[in-house]
Amino acid sequence: MLLYRAQRCAAVLAIVALLGACSPAERRADLGSEQGVLHWGNASEPQSLDPHIANGVPEQKILSALFEGLVGKDPQTLAPIPAGASHWQVSDDGLRYRFFLRPQARWSNGDAVTAEDYRWAWWRALQPQLGNPFATLLFVIAGAQQYWQQQHGDFDQVGIRVLDRLTLEVELAHPSEHFLQLLDMPTLYPLHRASIERHGNPSARASRWTHPGNLVSNGPFRLRQWQINRRITVEKNPHYWEAQSVALNQIVFYPTENITTEERLFRAGQLHYSYDVPVDKLRYYQRYHPEQLSLAPYLGSYFYRFNTRRPELADARVRRALAMAIDRQLITEQVLRAGQLPAFAMTPPNTAGYYPPATAPQQLRFDPAAARALLAAAGYPNGEGLPSLEILYNTQEEHRKVAVAIQQMWKQHLNVDATLHNQEWKVYLDTERRGDYQIARASWIGDYVDARNFLEIWLCASDNNRTGWCDPEFDRILLEALPRANSTAQRHQLLQQAEQRLLDGLPLLPIYTYTSKHLIHPDLRGYSANLLNQPLFKRLWLQPHNELGDE
Amino acid sequence: MTGKLATSAALWLLATITAVCLLAPWLAPYDPSAQNLLLGAQPPSLQHWLGTDSFGRDLLSRLLHGGRLSMLIGLCATAVALLLGVSWGATAGFVGGRTDALMMRVVDALYALPFVMFVVLLMVVFGRSLALLFIAIGAVEWLTMARIVRAQVRALKQSEFVEAARCIGLSNRQILWRHVLPNCSGPIIVYTTLTIPSVMLLEAFLSFLGLGVQPPQSSWGALISQGVETMEEYPWLLLYPAAALTTTLLCLNLLGDQLRDWLENSSPGGAA
Numbered sequence: 011m012l013l014y015r016a017q018r019c020a021a022v023l024a025i026v027a028l029l030g031a032c033s034p035a036e037r038r039a040d041l042g043s044e045q046g047v048l049h050w051g052n053a054s055e056p057q058s059l060d061p062h063i064a065n066g067v068p069e070q071k072i073l074s075a076l077f078e079g080l081v082g083k084d085p086q087t088l089a090p091i092p093a094g095a096s097h098w099q100v101s102d103d104g105l106r107y108r109f110f111l112r113p114q115a116r117w118s119n120g121d122a123v124t125a126e127d128y129r130w131a132w133w134r135a136l137q138p139q140l141g142n143p144f145a146t147l148l149f150v151i152a153g154a155q156q157y158w159q160q161q162h163g164d165f166d167q168v169g170i171r172v173l174d175r176l177t178l179e180v181e182l183a184h185p186s187e188h189f190l191q192l193l194d195m196p197t198l199y200p201l202h203r204a205s206i207e208r209h210g211n212p213s214a215r216a217s218r219w220t221h222p223g224n225l226v227s228n229g230p231f232r233l234r235q236w237q238i239n240r241r242i243t244v245e246k247n248p249h250y251w252e253a254q255s256v257a258l259n260q261i262v263f264y265p266t267e268n269i270t271t272e273e274r275l276f277r278a279g280q281l282h283y284s285y286d287v288p289v290d291k292l293r294y295y296q297r298y299h300p301e302q303l304s305l306a307p308y309l310g311s312y313f314y315r316f317n318t319r320r321p322e323l324a325d326a327r328v329r330r331a332l333a334m335a336i337d338r339q340l341i342t343e344q345v346l347r348a349g350q351l352p353a354f355a356m357t358p359p360n361t362a363g364y365y366p367p368a369t370a371p372q373q374l375r376f377d378p379a380a381a382r383a384l385l386a387a388a389g390y391p392n393g394e395g396l397p398s399l400e401i402l403y404n405t406q407e408e409h410r411k412v413a414v415a416i417q418q419m420w421k422q423h424l425n426v427d428a429t430l431h432n433q434e435w436k437v438y439l440d441t442e443r444r445g446d447y448q449i450a451r452a453s454w455i456g457d458y459v460d461a462r463n464f465l466e467i468w469l470c471a472s473d474n475n476r477t478g479w480c481d482p483e484f485d486r487i488l489l490e491a492l493p494r495a496n497s498t499a500q501r502h503q504l505l506q507q508a509e510q511r512l513l514d515g516l517p518l519l520p521i522y523t524y525t526s527k528h529l530i531h532p533d534l535r536g537y538s539a540n541l542l543n544q545p546l547f548k549r550l551w552l553q554p555h556n557e558l559g560d561e
Numbered sequence: 562m563t564g565k566l567a568t569s570a571a572l573w574l575l576a577t578i579t580a581v582c583l584l585a586p587w588l589a590p591y592d593p594s595a596q597n598l599l600l601g602a603q604p605p606s607l608q609h610w611l612g613t614d615s616f617g618r619d620l621l622s623r624l625l626h627g628g629r630l631s632m633l634i635g636l637c638a639t640a641v642a643l644l645l646g647v648s649w650g651a652t653a654g655f656v657g658g659r660t661d662a663l664m665m666r667v668v669d670a671l672y673a674l675p676f677v678m679f680v681v682l683l684m685v686v687f688g689r690s691l692a693l694l695f696i697a698i699g700a701v702e703w704l705t706m707a708r709i710v711r712a713q714v715r716a717l718k719q720s721e722f723v724e725a726a727r728c729i730g731l732s733n734r735q736i737l738w739r740h741v742l743p744n745c746s747g748p749i750i751v752y753t754t755l756t757i758p759s760v761m762l763l764e765a766f767l768s769f770l771g772l773g774v775q776p777p778q779s780s781w782g783a784l785i786s787q788g789v790e791t792m793e794e795y796p797w798l799l800l801y802p803a804a805a806l807t808t809t810l811l812c813l814n815l816l817g818d819q820l821r822d823w824l825e826n827s828s829p830g831g832a833a
Contacts, residue, residue, distance in 0.1 A: 344601060430775050
């Protein structure tokens with residue numbers, strides 16, 4: 011019965027495919043280019059559009075179109091550029107920042123954006139019941155950490171002061187080189203208080219204020235439509251202070267999780283921009299359409315977490331043996347093939363001038379003999395006695411490929427058996443958070459260009475640690491010594507010390523440093539790749555190529 | 562005559578494929594999971610008759626080992642379907658009355674469930690193991706079997722030899738086992754041969770969705786699923802596994818059809 015049904019389905023599909031191939035299919039991207047509608051591949055369905063709840067890269071892209079912080083980033087150099095604030099002053103000791111807001115800045119409903127909107131949004135960001143995963147970013151502000159930990163309940167003690175309607179003063183707990191970069195992150199965007207309070211308790215997670223029609227934003231675009239698992243459409247915000255220079259009329263974000271499908275959509279003229287490129291397609295684009303392929307360094311680390319609470323992985327020698335039995339060079343050059351760099355530490359090299367400890371590549375070098383010796387010393391000569399290991403990863407072709415290669419390397423060099431287990435993105439996140447895994451694929455993409463951002467996830471109390479590894483000395487360096495560093499050189503030295511401790515404990519298996527890979531339609535202009543892979547939507551425009559005499 | 566020829570060709574082909582797959586550990590030229598990343602994906606050559614995949618693994622070896630798994634799933638899941646379907650259908654048909662009505666409504670209710678959704682749910686809730694895959698697929702496939710067997714049993718229950726058996730004092734169980742079920746074997750065998758390909762297709766479909774067998778093991782379905790991803794760059798990775806699966810399914814279907822024809826012709830009183 012099922013067989014016949016399947017056959018019938020296959021026949022119908024084949025006919026549809028044939029028809030699709032024969033008829034001149036409507037090319038969404040071409041139409042979009044004419045109408046100023048950008049079709050953007052955005053990987054997955056956003057968890058939420060609440061800037062204090064969302065924490066993934068796809069969400070960040072949509073939010074950056076909807077909202078604007080005090081300071082933006084230059085899309086090429088990532089240097090701070092004026093955004094919500096037209097200019098700012100910094101005190102000589104680097105502790106006091108005064109921001110002067112644009113008088114013409116408006117919310118998407120026409121209300122003026124005021125300094126109080128920022129203060130209220132940051133108050134909301136620090137409400138513990140909201141469970142903001144990025145609340146720790148605000149700890150750079152004097153008194154914020156104490157407020158969040160509920161050591162005092164007085165928000166006035168937090169160093170955020172509204173001097174007048176358009177002037178905001180922020181006092182930091184310690185001088186910070188990356189404070190201005192933080193202001194461009196969703197957690198520090200302003201929020202429209204009245205529209206949020208209209209939909210219930212502002213610090214409740216389940217609120218309808220982010221739904222189309224309810225969401226009020228201050229960025230170049232406003233939310234128009236949200237079809238779950240299909241698309242999110244944002245349209246030009248007529249009240250935006252720089253609306254006259256925003257070229258795009260609409261951006262449509264598509265949650266296409268399968269990158270092979272996404273590439274086909276791109277090739278069929280349905281997208282202007284793809285979130286990723288399948289490995290096997292790279293050669294084709296490099297040879298035939300190099301102008302459509304964008305490969306650029308990306309501030310992100312790809313690694314495996316070891317669950318150190320599991321008895322078989324509790325011994326650091328076992329973890330080190332596993333780390334020394336994989337040939338990263340072979341993985342990056344033969345499996346990934348997009349210029350990724352083999353990684354031997356957590357932090358990508360040259361993160362704002364910082365380099366991981368120089369001994370790291372030697373410590374985690376590919377050395378099967380040394381790895382076998384370590385495994386034997388831990389009581390598993392030739393891998394005997396070690397239970398089978400399971401690698402957990404979120405369903406995606408590239409993760410599977412890396413896992414299959416590593417599985418075989420462990421088998422070949424250590425005689426260790428590993429099985430693979432893939433889960434859908436949200437299920438995988440939940441499994442990992444519950445600690446219900448042995449080895450889990452993971453990555454960390456820089457939120458701002460600073461090594462601390464990569465190391466602080468390994469703090470004992472960090473929600474992103476998830477390995478059970480905890481080193482009080484590592485915590486002390488990051489939390490106590492680092493804020494007191496008074497020069498960049500000293501800061502880097504402390505960061506290296508912390509990273510060295512991390513590599514000694516080894517709750518992770520570094521694999522490679524990311525490269526961002528995208529397919530870009532020739533009509534899309536104004537796009538430039540940057541280290542954080544963050545586009546500035548208001549600077550993008552579309553120029554239909556048939557205007558250039560192309561067919 | 563041509564039908565007969567096709568059937569015997571199908572039988573021989575199927576026997577060859579089965580034998581080759583069963584003997585995979587001895588026949589496969591390479592270890593199916595041995596990688597050669599430096600080699601990568603290569604088209605068919607003298608060293609690798611069917612080429613290699615992007616990990617440099619020999620496709621022929623993977624195809625043979627994958628076939629073993631596909632056939633194993635085909636047989637095991639069909640066995641589960643057979644066991645469940647025959648016992649359920651025979652009980653309902655033989656007991657009759659309210660029990661029959663109740664049991665068949667259960668089957669109807671299960672029929673109404675979207676099958677694939679049900680299997681996917683099972684896999685997600687209970688995690689993935691090969692045994693569960695057999696059970697899940699079998700649990701989906703037994704319904705039609707139950708209906709066929711019930712209809713057969715109901716028809717046979719009225720026949721004279723059953724009356725005769727009852728007269729000489731045989732118990733219900735004895736009648737069912739010794740007289741009724743052996744007379745249903747024709748349709749059961751036919752339906753079984755048709756279930757095996759349908760199960761293999763379902764496994765291929767589940768592997769295609771990433772819910773079937775896990776790497777480095779592979780089945781034909783898994784190989785096809787991976788082949789589709791790169792069909793433009795490395796067409797041989799899709800072509801050969803697809804050809805193997807299609808040929809096997811075709812052979813099984815031909816065989817099933819022919820068996821049904823034979824049995825229908827040889828039992829004029831058989832109930833439809």
